[in-house]
Amino acid sequence: MAWPVRPAQARIARVARIVHRLANGLRKDSAAQGLRRLTKYSHHLRGRTKAFGVEHPARRREVRRVSGLVAATLSAWLLGCAGPDYERLDVILLNDPPTMVSVEEGFSVPLGVSVVIEVHPIAMSDHYDVDDQVRLASRDETVLTVLPGNRRRYFALIGMAVGETCVEVWVDGDFGECIPAEVTDE
Amino acid sequence: MGVRAAFTLVGVAALTACHDGLQGELGNGWFEYQCVNDTDTFCSDRGTGFRSRRADFPEFVGVGGRFRMDYEPPLFGSAGQVRTASSERIARRDDHFIVVSAGHGGLFARERSGQVLDVVHLDCRAVANVGVERDGEVRGSVELALGFAASVRVLPVTSNDEVLAGAFSYSFTVDDPDRLTVRSHDGPRVRLVGDAPGRTRLHVNLSGQEFTLEVDVVDRQAPEPTGDSGASQTPATQEPDAQLPITDDDASFAEADEDGGA
Structure with a gap:
């Protein structure tokens, strides 16, 4: 043939x-x-x-x-030629919750409180593009729920039940880290 | 060109300025507290009638209190459904919310796609007691003239006597029925009759939570509507038509007598 x-x-x-x-x-x-x-x-x-x-x-x-x-x-x-190596996640608190919350070294959210954050992934040597997709996912949604915000890289952290978990960071499909998170009793 | 721009600005300002409720913490919309019924002290204005909506926002909501929450997006914004952050703090029931425990309770507006549009928090407080308002203060006791009926509106309060919002169910019983009679009640408004002088307790069941209010029945020939009772009083045999004059100070309870009681 x-x-x-x-x-x-x-x-x-x-x-x-x-x-x-x-x-x-x-x-x-x-x-x-x-x-x-x-x-x-x-x-x-x-x-x-x-x-x-x-x-x-x-x-x-x-x-x-x-x-x-x-x-x-x-x-x-x-x-x-692979993508940048993830180093850390910079977090900016967007709303003003009525009680003390922490988003700097791990997440600490009181029960029943909603925290809205903007995140920026930081690479070790190279830098991420603005188009790089960032996804946050809670390991235990019954303790802390992560919902997408209404803009890119905006996320809402919802304190569902008292406990500890961690929030996975994925950048362009690559796993970055799992940030410790706790929901405290106010 | 300048005139057109001015008109446009005025139009935009008019469309965006008039919003009831509280702006969300992200500034993307307005949350509007709505009362479930007239047992909610926040909407009844303690005397001027029931309004399910109010332009402002309650400072504190009591545990066990029910309410509705609406979200109004900004111009050209996406509509969102209001959800509770944690059902351990504020739970959703059919068409309303109920406060489950004390603490700050987050509510957020969520778009159909799942995106969070805006967030608001309510200060949920435990009901520590019930009281009656008198001259701008909440008091935990009522004074009632012997042989007279008084309409009293009971208020759920915190340990600091801050009045709590939220709709509750009310029921009343007395320790000594020979001394004090609960003639009727309509939500938090209760009509009491002093039958014998002395002190007794009025038990108030507030959505399953028990509280007491001290009631002193005093033997007086002439009733004193401006006394400590916090209630307008009428002779028990003359009500509801022959009411005693009510002073301005008693305006907060005037509506309670208008409903006729017995």
């Missing part, structure tokens, strides 16, 4: 687009999501190599060249 032969440039561009999409996707994935994405794209790339017609020696060389390009790109990305 003769496969349609396309100009080498077009094929390389297509593979490069796939690699580019893969790299972009990986940047925003967690480890598990990244693995799934890699598996999916490896199938996709295998399909492409089949479409190149690997039985022909010239095409086989081309496939090797493209595969090498893919491997080099991925290696480069894995070695040095």
Whole structure:
């Protein structure tokens, strides 16, 4: 069966687009999501190599060249092109609760009180973009609930029941830390 | 151009300035306290009739008290439903909220998408006692002339005699029925008749919480409406038509007599 032969440039561009999409996707994935994405794209790339017609020696060389390009790109990305390394979360208190709350070294919220905060992730060396998605999630929603605010990076911390938990920080799908949180009896 | 801008500014100011209630802590809207019924001292104005809505906001709400809360978004803002922060402090019941425990209780307006639009906190206090208001002060005792009926409005108060908002259910019993009779009651308004001189206690059940009010029945020939009882008094045999004159000081209880009592 003769496969349609396309100009080498077009094929390389297509593979490069796939690699580019893969790299972009990986940047925003967690480890598990990244693995799934890699598996999916490896199938996709295998399909492409089949479409190149690997039985022909010239095409086989081309496939090797493209595969090498893919491997080099991925290696480069894995070695040095990953997103910034999370260091900490800067927190700004937005409302004025009637009782003492703490959002600086861990969260301390009295029972029944709602605290609205704005957060900014800080990287170790590089810096995060304003488009980087920040997600906060309470490990125990029955103690402290975290709800999204009406603007980007605004969150409401709700003291549901007296106890301790921690609030997970995710930046662009990467886990940053789990900030200790307590709900106190007023 | 200047005139148009001025009109626009006036229009925007008119549309945004007239809001009842309390602005949320994020400044994204207004929270409006609404009374469930006329047993809520905050809306009854203690004498000028029941209004379910008021422009201001209660300072304290009593544990066990019921109320409604509405959220009004700003111009072009998103409508939000009011939710309670913790059901251990303020719980949601059908169409109203009920204060469960003392402390600050957060309420927040939440958009359909789940985003929190604004937040407000109520100071929830335990009901420490009941009293009657007299000359701007809350007192824990009532003086009643022998043979006369008095309408008294009972107020839930904190340990510092601060009047608490919230709708409650009321029921009344007396220690000594031969000395004092509860002729009728309508929510916090109770009509008492002094049958024999002496001191007794009026027990007030406030949504399941028991409190007492000291009542002194005094043997007097002529009733003194401005006395310490905090109530206008009429001869028990003449009510409700033949009421004694009520001074300005008694205005806060005038409405209690208007409802006729017995």
